[in-house]
Amino acid sequence: MQVRVGTVGGRVAVATAVAVMLGGCAGTADDEKKSTGASASAKGTAVGETGTKATAAARGGTLGPAGSACELPVSFDIAKGWKPKSVDAEKELAKASDGEDGDLAGELAAALLRQGPVTAACEIDAKPAGNIGFLRVWKGKPGNADAGGVLRAFLAAEKDVSEAKYHSFRTGGGVAAVEVEYLKTNKLMEETKKESAFAVGTPDGPVVLHLGGMDTQEHDEMRPAYDLARQTLKLS
Numbered sequence: 001m002q003v004r005v006g007t008v009g010g011r012v013a014v015a016t017a018v019a020v021m022l023g024g025c026a027g028t029a030d031d032e033k034k035s036t037g038a039s040a041s042a043k044g045t046a047v048g049e050t051g052t053k054a055t056a057a058a059r060g061g062t063l064g065p066a067g068s069a070c071e072l073p074v075s076f077d078i079a080k081g082w083k084p085k086s087v088d089a090e091k092e093l094a095k096a097s098d099g100e101d102g103d104l105a106g107e108l109a110a111a112l113l114r115q116g117p118v119t120a121a122c123e124i125d126a127k128p129a130g131n132i133g134f135l136r137v138w139k140g141k142p143g144n145a146d147a148g149g150v151l152r153a154f155l156a157a158e159k160d161v162s163e164a165k166y167h168s169f170r171t172g173g174g175v176a177a178v179e180v181e182y183l184k185t186n187k188l189m190e191e192t193k194k195e196s197a198f199a200v201g202t203p204d205g206p207v208v209l210h211l212g213g214m215d216t217q218e219h220d221e222m223r224p225a226y227d228l229a230r231q232t233l234k235l236s
Contacts, residue, residue, distance in 0.1 A: 057224035064236045070122035074202035076233040079225035081129030089119040116157035137160035140206040148178040150206040151199035160185040173234025175200045
C-alpha cells in the first residue's frame, strides 16, 4: 500500500507513530546492510500440482490453528527464523481514531490496515532471517469467498501497479487458489519491484497472502518462504 502524508502542522509525527505501531515494512540503511549476503534459510524443493518445481524454505512452525501466533481460517507453515505477529485491525483502527489527531491517524491506520475487501490479520517478519520485508495475511468477511474476485479487488486498491499476471492453482493442502504476480512502482524513488499475492476462499471468508519486500532482490530472496506457505496451506 502507498500512504500519502501531508505536512499538516506537526502531524507528520502521527504518520511515523502509526507506521511503527503497525510494524511497517520499511527498513533502515543498517538493516539493508545486515541483510546483504545473508541467507534467508535452508531450502528444499517441492513439486506442485502442475509438476513444476518450486523452492520452499525450511519449516519453522505453523500458523492458523488455535493457540498459534496468528489464528486464521487457514493454516500454513512459516519459514525458519521468520517472526509472526497477530494484527487486530479493528482494535488498531479504534485506537488510532481515538487519539489527539484522530481523523488523520485514523486515515493512516485505515490505509495500512485495509486493502480492498480485506483487513490485515497477521504479519510475518523476515528480518530475523536476514531479509527486509513481510509475508502479510489479510482476511475478509464471511460470505465473500470468490478468491479471484477478492484478489482483483485487493490489487485494484493498490497504487502504481503494472503487468499483473493472474493464474489459478491448488495449494499443497488442496485448496483452490488464485495468484497474481505484478510490478509495483515507487514514483518518488523512481524504483519498480516485484510483488506476489494469492487468495483462497474459506467458509469464514477469503484470505489473501501477500509478499512484498524492499526491492526485487529482497522479494526474490524471500520467495521460498512464500512458496512454503503456498505448498502447505490448508483450511483450518
